[in-house]
Amino acid sequence: MSTSQNLTGGCLCGAVRYRLRGEPYDVVHCHCKSCRRVSGAAFVTWFTVRVADLDWRGEKPVLYHSSAAVSRGFCPHCGSTLSYRHESDPEEIDITASSLDHPETLAPAGHIWWEQHLIWGSPAAQQELPVYQRSEA
Ligand SMILES: [Zn+2]
Ligand SMILES: [Zn+2]
Numbered sequence: 001m002s003t004s005q006n007l008t009g010g011c012l013c014g015a016v017r018y019r020l021r022g023e024p025y026d027v028v029h030c031h032c033k034s035c036r037r038v039s040g041a042a043f044v045t046w047f048t049v050r051v052a053d054l055d056w057r058g059e060k061p062v063l064y065h066s067s068a069a070v071s072r073g074f075c076p077h078c079g080s081t082l083s084y085r086h087e088s089d090p091e092e093i094d095i096t097a098s099s100l101d102h103p104e105t106l107a108p109a110g111h112i113w114w115e116q117h118l119i120w121g122s123p124a125a126q127q128e129l130p131v132y133q134r135s136e137a
Helices: 033-039 123-127
Strands: 007-010 016-020 025-030 044-050 054-058 062-067 070-074 081-086 092-096 110-112
Touching (some): 033 070
Antiparallel strands (some): 016 054, 070 081
16 A cells, blocks of 8 residues: 555546545445446446545546435546445545556455456456457557
């Protein structure tokens, strides 16, 4: 885990930026259908931070309520998925790990919503595939 005092991140186009004062925790790969659909990816890696420790910079994410209790934040310009909040945890917010400027500092601790995982989104299935350093050439 990073010991950086000022972890920063943002969306693909840079309109939405954030800075964390606290350390990210609960780093997990989420395989639920909603995360897969909102991102278009096989799974989404999230970390949690206290709302009080997160400062949005520039524009704020636009919120989409994927259910009555859940709001998901994304950039209004480039569409990057950035945040997840559940009404039951008003003090906490989840942020997409890969929106960090240095996501390599995180250490994912596990997989959640495995019961909804995509068969080719599993680590075992991925390990069987050929690997290319860049595009398949
Ligand atoms: Zn953007
Ligand atoms: Zn999910």
